[in-house]
Amino acid sequence: MVQGSLSENDTLPFYPNNSLQSKNRKIWISQSNHSIGRMGKEGFRSYAFSESTSAQELQIAEDPEGGIWVLSPLDGLFQYNQSSDSFVKRLNVSGGRSLLIHDDHLLLGNDALYVYLLTEDGLRLERTIPMEEDLVTALHVDQNNEFFAGTQKGKLYHLKDLETEPRTIYGANEAHRVEELDFKQINEIYVTYDAEGRNDKLWVSSASGLWLLQQQFFKTVEDLPMNNPIGIAIGAQERAWVPMNYLYQISREEDDFRAKPIFDNMQ
Numbered sequence: 001m002v003q004g005s006l007s008e009n010d011t012l013p014f015y016p017n018n019s020l021q022s023k024n025r026k027i028w029i030s031q032s033n034h035s036i037g038r039m040g041k042e043g044f045r046s047y048a049f050s051e052s053t054s055a056q057e058l059q060i061a062e063d064p065e066g067g068i069w070v071l072s073p074l075d076g077l078f079q080y081n082q083s084s085d086s087f088v089k090r091l092n093v094s095g096g097r098s099l100l101i102h103d104d105h106l107l108l109g110n111d112a113l114y115v116y117l118l119t120e121d122g123l124r125l126e127r128t129i130p131m132e133e134d135l136v137t138a139l140h141v142d143q144n145n146e147f148f149a150g151t152q153k154g155k156l157y158h159l160k161d162l163e164t165e166p167r168t169i170y171g172a173n174e175a176h177r178v179e180e181l182d183f184k185q186i187n188e189i190y191v192t193y194d195a196e197g198r199n200d201k202l203w204v205s206s207a208s209g210l211w212l213l214q215q216q217f218f219k220t221v222e223d224l225p226m227n228n229p230i231g232i233a234i235g236a237q238e239r240a241w242v243p244m245n246y247l248y249q250i251s252r253e254e255d256d257f258r259a260k261p262i263f264d265n266m267q
Contacts, residue, residue, distance in 0.1 A: 010046045013037050020060040028068060030058040036070055047087055049075050059099035063118060071099040071108060090123060100139035105162060109136025113149055115162050129166060142191035142200065150186025156204065171213065184208040221250055224259035
């Protein structure tokens with residue numbers, strides 16, 4: 001542990017608001033005076049960005065090769081250069097609020113969600129997902145490689161992968177009512193996973209409080225028409241059969257259920 005400081009200096013952390021422990025066990029700290037601090041065996045070191053009269057939060061991420069990236073809302077996207085012991089600007093983007101690196105992709109959020117591919121030559125923009133007069137303020141990827149994004153206006157989105165369209169996540173306090181949740185600005189998203197119960201829990205930290213979103217009351221079955229099933233038979237190995245013109249076999253696929261027709265003309 002290291003003591004913090006109420007006065008700005010280069011030897012002690014100043015009002016930390018974000019942190020990351022890198023693979024080489026150094027701790028990188030976003031400080032409110034728009035600077036990055038680094039803690040290691042060699043002591044504490046501070047890296048200043050442009051001066052700001054108001055508190056700023058810099059986003060920190062580490063790539064698979066151990067490279068450290070910093071997103072400044074004022075100055076853009078930077079990468080740490082070990083040989084020069086300094087941060088080098090990689091993108092001249094303004095208003096950056098969220099940063100996520102997963103495998104060989106870098107996601108950057110401001111007035112849109114930008115998906116970049118990390119290459120040996122730098123960054124290559126693969127996709128832009130626009131936001132309607134909003135800002136992406138939080139990003140998360142879970143253990144299933146599915147992505148979540150939160151915005152300044154309290155919108156919560158889910159992306160099955162980086163090629164699909166984002167889907168809005170809604171809430172329900174009863175089985176037949178769907179409502180838009182009043183998150184206000186979303187600051188952080190996190191998913192916890194219970195392997196035994198196959199039950200993901202989605203945590204949202206926002207301006208209106210700490211939220212816990214759990215699975216819906218009923219899970220729909222993919223590829224199953226909803227035209228009055230007249231019966232159901234439950235079998236072994238988490239399978240079921242439903243007669244609806246065709247005989248459908250329902251089986252589990254990871255966390256979802258799928259239906260496939262087996263026999264036709266079952267009326």
